[in-house]
Amino acid sequence: MSVAIIDYNAGNVRSVLFAMERLGVQAQLTSDHAAIRSAEKVIFPGVGEANTTMRFLREKGLDKLIPTLQQPVLGICLGMQLLCRHSEENDTPCLGIIPQQVKRFVPKQGEKVPHMGWNQIADLKGGLFDESQENKYVYFVHSYFVEKGPYTTAICDYTLPYSAALQKDNFYATQFHPEKSGSVGAAILENFLKL
Amino acid sequence: MLAKRIIPCLDIKDGRTVKGVNFVDLRDAGDPVELGKLYSEKGADELVFLDITATHEKRKTLASLARQIAHNLNIPFTIGGGIRSVDDVGVLLDSGADKISINSAAVRNPALIDDLAKQFGSQFVVVAVDAKQVNGEWIVFLSGGRVQTEVRLLDWVKECQERGAGEILFTSMNHDGTKAGFANQALAQVSDALSIPVIASGGAGTMEHFYDTFTAGKADAGLAASIFHFREIEIADLKQYLHQRGIPVRLND
Numbered sequence: 001m002s003v004a005i006i007d008y009n010a011g012n013v014r015s016v017l018f019a020m021e022r023l024g025v026q027a028q029l030t031s032d033h034a035a036i037r038s039a040e041k042v043i044f045p046g047v048g049e050a051n052t053t054m055r056f057l058r059e060k061g062l063d064k065l066i067p068t069l070q071q072p073v074l075g076i077c078l079g080m081q082l083l084c085r086h087s088e089e090n091d092t093p094c095l096g097i098i099p100q101q102v103k104r105f106v107p108k109q110g111e112k113v114p115h116m117g118w119n120q121i122a123d124l125k126g127g128l129f130d131e132s133q134e135n136k137y138v139y140f141v142h143s144y145f146v147e148k149g150p151y152t153t154a155i156c157d158y159t160l161p162y163s164a165a166l167q168k169d170n171f172y173a174t175q176f177h178p179e180k181s182g183s184v185g186a187a188i189l190e191n192f193l194k195l
Numbered sequence: 196m197l198a199k200r201i202i203p204c205l206d207i208k209d210g211r212t213v214k215g216v217n218f219v220d221l222r223d224a225g226d227p228v229e230l231g232k233l234y235s236e237k238g239a240d241e242l243v244f245l246d247i248t249a250t251h252e253k254r255k256t257l258a259s260l261a262r263q264i265a266h267n268l269n270i271p272f273t274i275g276g277g278i279r280s281v282d283d284v285g286v287l288l289d290s291g292a293d294k295i296s297i298n299s300a301a302v303r304n305p306a307l308i309d310d311l312a313k314q315f316g317s318q319f320v321v322v323a324v325d326a327k328q329v330n331g332e333w334i335v336f337l338s339g340g341r342v343q344t345e346v347r348l349l350d351w352v353k354e355c356q357e358r359g360a361g362e363i364l365f366t367s368m369n370h371d372g373t374k375a376g377f378a379n380q381a382l383a384q385v386s387d388a389l390s391i392p393v394i395a396s397g398g399a400g401t402m403e404h405f406y407d408t409f410t411a412g413k414a415d416a417g418l419a420a421s422i423f424h425f426r427e428i429e430i431a432d433l434k435q436y437l438h439q440r441g442i443p444v445r446l447n448d
Contacts, residue, residue: 048315112390117197141361
């Protein structure tokens with residue numbers, strides 16, 4: 001199994017690499033176009049601010065490469081948001097692979113932003129999930145979210161029910177961090193590897 | 196529903212975990228990597244590793260330790276102690292740390308919070324605040340409680356949030372090591388004043404103390420050390436207890 005983790009100065013990519021190692025997969029951390037294109041699976045992580053991160057992608061030409069990938073791609077956290085059309089975070093045009101808007105949470109009384117910690121995922125659909133993860137807790141850290149829509153494959157409820165996961169064609173994405181979500185997250189990553 | 200988090204804190208000195216009572220009288224409680232892995236298996240939601248000697252001895256937190264922890268853990272962890280610059284933090288991020296915590300350096304140079312938040316994102320920046328009630332007023336202390344400032348707790352945590360902190364880890368020095376409960380009144384004030392999550396620290400002795408800090412103290416997470424290290428409270432029992440009392444917690448998968 002060849003897995004490429006896209007390396008573009010986007011925060012904690014190392015923890016995704018370690019998570020793959022724990023699953024027995026030696027993934028390659030790379031920004032090399034040929035290496036990414038030829039991998040059987042591609043993971044697109046991301047932590048940080050949308051605008052800066054898009055700039056890092058453009059600097060390496062990855063904004064052009066990623067939309068053309070044919071193999072299963074997994075966007076994680078900011079990686080998921082960048083697969084969308086546009087983010088309210090510093091009014092950032094994103095990759096436009098999944099036609100969804102990324103919005104900022106408007107917290108209700110007593111709710112905190114960022115949405116940080118363990119929350120439940122429900123209404124699971126698609127190849128990333130199996131029944132055993134329904135209503136299980138996974139780890140989230142984010143201040144922006146994607147609304148429920150036609151590509152939503154998991155729901156999380158925080159201030160409102162929103163997309164905890166998305167899928168369009170070969171592009172899969174989770175708002176939560178499967179690499180930091182204990183055994184539940186490990187099972188989701190294993191499902192991705194089996195796609 | 197967003198779960199309240201239970202966070203064991205591993206104070207590190209010379210590569211070993213220790214826990215001081217009121218920051219002195221250190222006791223050895225094991226190997227941090229093994230202990231971290233064990234806690235992760237027992238249901239800890241997150242871990243905090245603090246190199247408590249770092250500020251005093253001007254040492255950098257050990258990136259290699261962060262890397263070993265990240266290799267072995269599949270839950271988030273924060274690492275802190277002696278971080279003074281954006282460069283210090285870049286190394287830790289690259290080693291697999293999910294968050295870093297800064298304490299004294301942020302008080303001495305508040306712009307560090309802005310710089311870190313801009314460079315790495317707010318979610319990466321935990322500001323740890325040690326405070327003590329002095330003549331009825333909560334005052335921020337530095338260097339593991341050795342240096343008193345003139346900064347008031349509420350003013351400081353609000354400034355931290357404005358500058359881009361993603362979370363506040365508030366330790367009451369009056370309560371730390373006493374096992375008499377968290378500083379819930381001050382915690383509730385901090386929580387009400389902020390829109391970012393607050394971790395309660397200092398004073399945990401019983402399971403009820405966690406219930407109290409999640410209700411009266413309005414805390415988003417509860418942190419403790421010795422009661423977990425010396426197995427006075429098992430995390431699984433604590434979570435079962437909180438669950439039965441209606442607090443949302445992540446139970447074992």
